[in-house]
Amino acid sequence: MSVRLKLTLSYAGFLILAGVVLLATVWVFLLRYVPDAPRGEPGRDQLESGVPAMHTPTRDELLQAFAPRAGQVLAFLLLFGLAGGWLLAGRMLTPLDRITLAVRLAAIGSLAHRIRLPGRRDEFRELADAFDNMLARLEAHVAEQQRFAANASHELRTPLAISQALLDVARNDPTHDPGELVERLRAVNTRAIDLTEALLLLSRAGRRSFRREPVDLSLVAEEATETLLPLAEQHGVTIETAGDQATAVGSPALLLQLTTNLVHNAILYNLPRDGTVRVTTSVAPDAVELTVENTGEPLPSVTTLVEPFQRGTGRTRTDHGGVGLGLAIVKSITEAHEGILTLTPRDDGGLHVAVRLPAAPPPTGC
Numbered sequence: 001m002s003v004r005l006k007l008t009l010s011y012a013g014f015l016i017l018a019g020v021v022l023l024a025t026v027w028v029f030l031l032r033y034v035p036d037a038p039r040g041e042p043g044r045d046q047l048e049s050g051v052p053a054m055h056t057p058t059r060d061e062l063l064q065a066f067a068p069r070a071g072q073v074l075a076f077l078l079l080f081g082l083a084g085g086w087l088l089a090g091r092m093l094t095p096l097d098r099i100t101l102a103v104r105l106a107a108i109g110s111l112a113h114r115i116r117l118p119g120r121r122d123e124f125r126e127l128a129d130a131f132d133n134m135l136a137r138l139e140a141h142v143a144e145q146q147r148f149a150a151n152a153s154h155e156l157r158t159p160l161a162i163s164q165a166l167l168d169v170a171r172n173d174p175t176h177d178p179g180e181l182v183e184r185l186r187a188v189n190t191r192a193i194d195l196t197e198a199l200l201l202l203s204r205a206g207r208r209s210f211r212r213e214p215v216d217l218s219l220v221a222e223e224a225t226e227t228l229l230p231l232a233e234q235h236g237v238t239i240e241t242a243g244d245q246a247t248a249v250g251s252p253a254l255l256l257q258l259t260t261n262l263v264h265n266a267i268l269y270n271l272p273r274d275g276t277v278r279v280t281t282s283v284a285p286d287a288v289e290l291t292v293e294n295t296g297e298p299l300p301s302v303t304t305l306v307e308p309f310q311r312g313t314g315r316t317r318t319d320h321g322g323v324g325l326g327l328a329i330v331k332s333i334t335e336a337h338e339g340i341l342t343l344t345p346r347d348d349g350g351l352h353v354a355v356r357l358p359a360a361p362p363p364t365g366c
Helices: 002-031 044-051 059-107 123-172 179-208 216-234 251-266 326-336
Strands: 213-216 236-243 247-251 276-283 287-294 340-345 351-358
Touching: 002 059, 002 351, 059 123, 123 179, 213 216, 213 251, 216 236, 216 251, 216 276, 216 287, 236 251, 247 251, 247 351, 251 276, 251 287, 251 326, 251 351, 326 340
Parallel strands: 236 276
Antiparallel strands: 213 247, 276 287, 287 351, 340 351
């Protein structure tokens, strides 16, 4: 049976039950004033006064008069309950028709449709609003994945196209220096490998398939800065580290990758000379925070920096040698650790990045 029919029968059944209880109550009330059998002859006072005696019906007579009327009332209640229940059920289930339509459209790929259920806020309105929010997030996610696939294809096609061009030159020009060709092919191949590894890391962080354990962000920051210190010296950038012990829960490898990416970006996208990178860790109630701040050119907008293959204010290739996934990986790792990533442009140029993660619970005593 359909839900509408079930609700109709439920309404009608409840109405019949209420009618039976009401009629039974009336019957019990009447029985208190009705004798079991007819009373005797009228008294002498009644005969002498000439006042006719009133006839009091017995229970059998009352039942014969009451039962047909009660049956008629119950029949009316049944018909009324079925008709009224059918109309009420249809009215109550009308929002489900709009929700069902939206689900069917989403199932065939139409994610732009929204229910936008009018009326007061009730259970159906909350369900419709929740479904609209889900569709909006799903549409944004699909659009992001499509952009990511297109950008990844473009980035991967570039080294392949360069390799093919170099090989064509070598085939058409036998006198070309093979050492130079090999070196250029090696550089192109290295970039393709770096890009592929970054894509795999991004996918791994998005799946959240990693073991969680306590990780001290201050030690992670020290390891990352020590690893990138030669690169900082090469670019004339000074790295400063400070902060207290800040223990989060997560993957040590992923959190090290997150910190390394932030420090690496801060070094590369800095001032041409005398740049500074400041790495700090701090502890807040129920959270720990890692901040990486660097000097650099003024940034008019930072909203697109966390998208894959975005560099600066657009998809512009630079000589920094990055693959355009640094901050996208940072965002994915932060979300996988249930944290919050905040990017803020500095007033005098550069970027301030804060990663806020849930703090590790205090160790329990033995």
